Amino acid sequence: MDWQVAGFLSIDGITSGAIYALLALALVLVFSVTRIILVPLGELMVFGGLTLALLEHGRMPATTWLLLGLGALCFLQEAIAAWRHGAARSARPLLIAGLKFLLFPLLMHLLLSWAAPRELPVALDMALTALAVVPMAPMIYRIGFQPVAGASPLVLLIIAVAVHFALTGLGLVMFGPEGWSAKPIWDASFELAGLPLSGQSIVVWVSTLLLMLALYLYFNRTLSGKALRAVAVNRLGARLIGVGTAQSGRLAFTLAGAIVTVCGMLSVPITALTYDGGFVIALKGFIGAIIGGLVGYPLAAAGALLVGLLEAFSSFWASSHKEVIVFTLVLPVLLWRSLATRHQHHDDEEE
Amino acid sequence: MANVNRKLLLAFVAVVGLLPLLPVPDFWISLLNYIGLASLVALGLVLLTGVGGLTSFGQAAFVGIGAYSTAYLSTAHALSPWLGLLLGLAITVTAVLIIGAVTLSMSGHYLALATIAWALALYYLFGTLGILGYHDGLSGIPALELLGVSLADGRAMYCLIWLLVLLAVFAARNLLDSRPGRAIRALKGRGGMAEAMGVNTVWLKMVVFVLAAVLACLSGWLYAHLQRTVSPSSFGLNYGIEYLFMAVIGGVGHVWGAILGATVFTLAKEFLRGQLPALLRLEVSIEMIVFGVLMVLLLQYARNGLWPLLRRFFPAAPPVRVPAEAPALPKRDKPAAGEPLLSVRALRKEFGGLTAVDNVDFELRAGEIVGLIGPNGAGKSTTFNMITGVQTATSGSVHFRGEQLTGLSARQIVRRGIGRTFQHVQLLPEMSALENVALGAHLRGDYRPQGGVLASILRLNRAEEAKLLREAARQLERVGLKDCMHQEAGSLALGQQRLLEIARALCTDPTLLLLDEPAAGLRYREKQALAELLRSLKAEGMSVLIVEHDMDFVMNLTDRLVVMEFGRKIAEGSPDEVQRNPAVLEAYLGAVEEAS
Numbered sequence: 001m002d003w004q005v006a007g008f009l010s011i012d013g014i015t016s017g018a019i020y021a022l023l024a025l026a027l028v029l030v031f032s033v034t035r036i037i038l039v040p041l042g043e044l045m046v047f048g049g050l051t052l053a054l055l056e057h058g059r060m061p062a063t064t065w066l067l068l069g070l071g072a073l074c075f076l077q078e079a080i081a082a083w084r085h086g087a088a089r090s091a092r093p094l095l096i097a098g099l100k101f102l103l104f105p106l107l108m109h110l111l112l113s114w115a116a117p118r119e120l121p122v123a124l125d126m127a128l129t130a131l132a133v134v135p136m137a138p139m140i141y142r143i144g145f146q147p148v149a150g151a152s153p154l155v156l157l158i159i160a161v162a163v164h165f166a167l168t169g170l171g172l173v174m175f176g177p178e179g180w181s182a183k184p185i186w187d188a189s190f191e192l193a194g195l196p197l198s199g200q201s202i203v204v205w206v207s208t209l210l211l212m213l214a215l216y217l218y219f220n221r222t223l224s225g226k227a228l229r230a231v232a233v234n235r236l237g238a239r240l241i242g243v244g245t246a247q248s249g250r251l252a253f254t255l256a257g258a259i260v261t262v263c264g265m266l267s268v269p270i271t272a273l274t275y276d277g278g279f280v281i282a283l284k285g286f287i288g289a290i291i292g293g294l295v296g297y298p299l300a301a302a303g304a305l306l307v308g309l310l311e312a313f314s315s316f317w318a319s320s321h322k323e324v325i326v327f328t329l330v331l332p333v334l335l336w337r338s339l340a341t342r343h344q345h346h347d348d349e350e351e
Numbered sequence: 352m353a354n355v356n357r358k359l360l361l362a363f364v365a366v367v368g369l370l371p372l373l374p375v376p377d378f379w380i381s382l383l384n385y386i387g388l389a390s391l392v393a394l395g396l397v398l399l400t401g402v403g404g405l406t407s408f409g410q411a412a413f414v415g416i417g418a419y420s421t422a423y424l425s426t427a428h429a430l431s432p433w434l435g436l437l438l439g440l441a442i443t444v445t446a447v448l449i450i451g452a453v454t455l456s457m458s459g460h461y462l463a464l465a466t467i468a469w470a471l472a473l474y475y476l477f478g479t480l481g482i483l484g485y486h487d488g489l490s491g492i493p494a495l496e497l498l499g500v501s502l503a504d505g506r507a508m509y510c511l512i513w514l515l516v517l518l519a520v521f522a523a524r525n526l527l528d529s530r531p532g533r534a535i536r537a538l539k540g541r542g543g544m545a546e547a548m549g550v551n552t553v554w555l556k557m558v559v560f561v562l563a564a565v566l567a568c569l570s571g572w573l574y575a576h577l578q579r580t581v582s583p584s585s586f587g588l589n590y591g592i593e594y595l596f597m598a599v600i601g602g603v604g605h606v607w608g609a610i611l612g613a614t615v616f617t618l619a620k621e622f623l624r625g626q627l628p629a630l631l632r633l634e635v636s637i638e639m640i641v642f643g644v645l646m647v648l649l650l651q652y653a654r655n656g657l658w659p660l661l662r663r664f665f666p667a668a669p670p671v672r673v674p675a676e677a678p679a680l681p682k683r684d685k686p687a688a689g690e691p692l693l694s695v696r697a698l699r700k701e702f703g704g705l706t707a708v709d710n711v712d713f714e715l716r717a718g719e720i721v722g723l724i725g726p727n728g729a730g731k732s733t734t735f736n737m738i739t740g741v742q743t744a745t746s747g748s749v750h751f752r753g754e755q756l757t758g759l760s761a762r763q764i765v766r767r768g769i770g771r772t773f774q775h776v777q778l779l780p781e782m783s784a785l786e787n788v789a790l791g792a793h794l795r796g797d798y799r800p801q802g803g804v805l806a807s808i809l810r811l812n813r814a815e816e817a818k819l820l821r822e823a824a825r826q827l828e829r830v831g832l833k834d835c836m837h838q839e840a841g842s843l844a845l846g847q848q849r850l851l852e853i854a855r856a857l858c859t860d861p862t863l864l865l866l867d868e869p870a871a872g873l874r875y876r877e878k879q880a881l882a883e884l885l886r887s888l889k890a891e892g893m894s895v896l897i898v899e900h901d902m903d904f905v906m907n908l909t910d911r912l913v914v915m916e917f918g919r920k921i922a923e924g925s926p927d928e929v930q931r932n933p934a935v936l937e938a939y940l941g942a943v944e945e946a947s
Contacts (some may be wrong), residue, residue, distance in 0.1 A: 037460055144647050151650075153460050154406055158599065159650050161408065161592055166643025172635050237868040285465065290464060327472035334465055335453040 017308020024283025026256035032232035041169035042282025048264030062174035137257025171275030179272035395563030401603035404539035409466030415586030459889025477583035488582030529807030544777035602658030670837035679820035688718035698747035725915035770861030779843025791858025846877030
């Protein structure tokens with residue numbers, strides 16, 4: 001291998017590593033706030049990518065049907081909750097729920113059916129995609145997790161896997177078995193010290209850095225970001241000072257949903273996405289997150305970058321064993337983690 | 352009552368046994384074969400997830416190892432399937448030991464994540480290895496032969512599969528009703544209780560993980576010789592997830608739930624794949640959506656699965672029987688009254704800049720009841736935790752009967768004769784009082800402390816069980832809970848639960864009993880009963896160290912008091928002396944007076 005090949009593989013690895021890093025951040029965010037290992041993040045990412053790809057191809061994505069369905073279920077839950085609390089005197093909460101869960105999905109549905117056959121600028125397509133996909137994340141929290149927020153991490157994990165199962169099945173119904181890809185956001189190519197560098201790679205790098213900066217500012221400079229950090233440190237303490245479990249859970253899911261939707265839209269021009277491809281991509285982000293012990297953001301991002309590089313280089317040396325190598329990496333990583341935390345008591349199960 | 356259950360069990364075994372002789376269509380026999388294979392894997396997950404509190408999404412990978420090992424040896428090298436089984440088991444156990452070693456000392460979800468990655472890695476490996484036939488897999492696997500009879504026929508395989516399923520169910524039931532089984536059931540307990548009873552929790556987690564993987568491997572071996580061809584697609588991660596779903600549907604905490612879950616799941620899948628798409632004219636299969644949604648609903652509304660719903664129609668299982676006579680367990684030598692027992696020297700604990708315990712010294716002699724008291728935040732519990740090995744001291748030492756305790760784990764400390772109770776009661780609420788107490792005798796069995804698993808499975812442990820249960824019953828009687836022996840621990844009142852914890856601690860055959868706020872939350876009468884019990888234990892020669900808030904309780908009970916405030920010892924002496932001590936009056940009693 002000469003340096004040129006190495007450079008080429010590095011660019012490739014850093015680009016996919018950047019996507020994995022965003023997924024890892026989303027996973028850490030959700031886990032630290034809710035104790036949920038959100039396996040279905042991969043499906044949301046794919047929904048984002050495929051929705052954008054279909055819009056670009058002038059086809060109506062079935063995404064909004066799912067949004068309508070999830071919204072209806074959420075509304076039903078809110079209505080039952082309101083009825084149980086005898087809140088019939090005030091119709092306000094129910095009205096807001098109706099706007100959020102019924103009217104908004106319907107609007108999105110009409111908007112997307114209007115936009116699909118038209119050739120809109122890519123930025124507009126992306127905005128529409130985000131508006132259609134991101135709200136699904138808090139809806140999934142509302143339906144699947146909020147009723148059992150106090151359950152053990154093990155139960156939450158099994159629910160997360162069940163949601164992954166259901167979303168994969170829905171993905172097949174919504175998008176069919178074939179893969180889709182989209183036009184690059186920035187269709188340019190450069191030469192960097194003799195290496196080809198695509199505009200899309202630069203877009204991925206810059207967006208990743210910007211998103212990370214935004215997250216950093218959010219967690220350090222805003223009240224709601226600090227509230228989320230408080231929940232991550234001590235759930236009960238946060239609740240006592242008025243930060244609710246349910247609202248922080250929904251917020252964490254929304255943020256994670258936004259991050260992975262961006263991931264999907266960034267990666268769909270690079271590789272074609274299929275309905276079931278998100279899981280494996282998300283898992284590579286998970287390996288990065290495990291390197292960060294599921295709680296540390298910088299380590300998780302660095303770990304995910306490492307996974308991307310390892311994947312790129314192993315595809316050169318042993319292309320057919322690429323996935324085997326990447327997923328076996330989890331063992332030494334876990335060994336390192338377990339040695340690093342050997343003398344600490346783990347009482348996560350206690351919550 | 353017990354008879355009805357026994358008859359039902361016999362009827363079930365008879366139906367299972369007679370089925371292949373009846374003119375049942377081959378399609379149903381084949382379906383039952385797959386149900387049996389899935390039951391084996393689901394049973395392993397019941398042990399791992401429902402009983403042990405861990406989970407694995409990678410069981411399909413162990414099934415794959417079992418299937419591919421025998422497929423490879425019997426096709427490429429024409430070796431006996433039995434060698435294939437051995438190879439499969441060897442690879443499975445090796446893999447489990449490696450995965451377990453890197454994950455089991457950390458919290459539960461790491462094992463689950465590791466098994467997801469492991470399942471994917473192995474799935475891709477099956478598809479990329481030339482000797483395993485890439486994505487096409489291996490075919491032409493010979494049929495099994497047993498005692499000269501060929502098992503090429505589906506009905507013949509049915510007999511072997513269901514024989515093994517029933518054997519596995521009975522093995523699992525035997526294991527759970529045994530000393531190591533109770534320790535495994537205690538893995539889900541909190542706050543290091545199991546370790547404080549002498550259970551090596553990491554090792555026992557490994558044991559259940561091995562058992563679950565071995566059952567999966569066995570299922571794969573049978574699958575290869577039933578199907579006569581293997582390919583990677585049967586061992587993907589989705590199958591691993593489906594096995595877990597089966598266990599959850601059936602009832603993840605119940606041995607029979609495995610068979611129920613495997614049956615319901617397999618039939619439902621058959622319907623969703625076969626009939627439903629034709630019925631609704633669907634172009635794509637919707638089984639994943641249905642199972643995913645069903646699982647979410649089940650985990651939200653009926654987390655214990657279907658078995659408990661079904662179980663209601665049968666009479667309750669008879670309680671564990673306590674033998675009237677059994678040889679007494681060996682006891683350790685007890686020190687003579689007045690001999691120095693516990694000596695705490697300059698014990699110190701710092702949390703960052705905060706000194707929680709500041710060079711505390713005190714002594715306890717055999718036959719004494721000593722109280723460690725002080726206002727909130729005085730450092731009593733930290734001192735207690737350092738003596739019991741839950742926290743490590745920054746400096747200083749604790750000696751017990753002349754031996755240094757500092758640096759020993761909770762498990763090593765109980766072995767030396769220190770029994771303890773917990774500030775927040777740590778019982779296994781669904782187990783009977785008797786079984787909870789028997790857990791205390793974990794180190795006093797006939798087998799190695801963490802061993803005896805195989806003997807329990809084979810039911811060779813009856814003598815051990817008789818002795819342990821007899822001892823547990825004796826200790827329950829000693830604390831006055833004889834009548835509650837067969838009740839679920841979770842159904843007892845708090846006062847009874849605290850007494851139960853003392854009985855469990857007594858079952859460890861302690862020289863010294865450490866009680867962490869035993870009177871907290873008790874009513875007046877319950878406190879009186881507790882004090883009565885402690886006095887009678889003292890009369891029998893027991894030494895006791897009590898950490899306590901309740902002044903009345905300790906004043907009337909203890910021989911000596913050690914008073915702490917802000918991490919320091921401020922006084923020591925008889926209750927009378929301490930009550931007159933001006934420092935104590937100001938620090939402790941004064942504060943109490945003002946508060947009230």
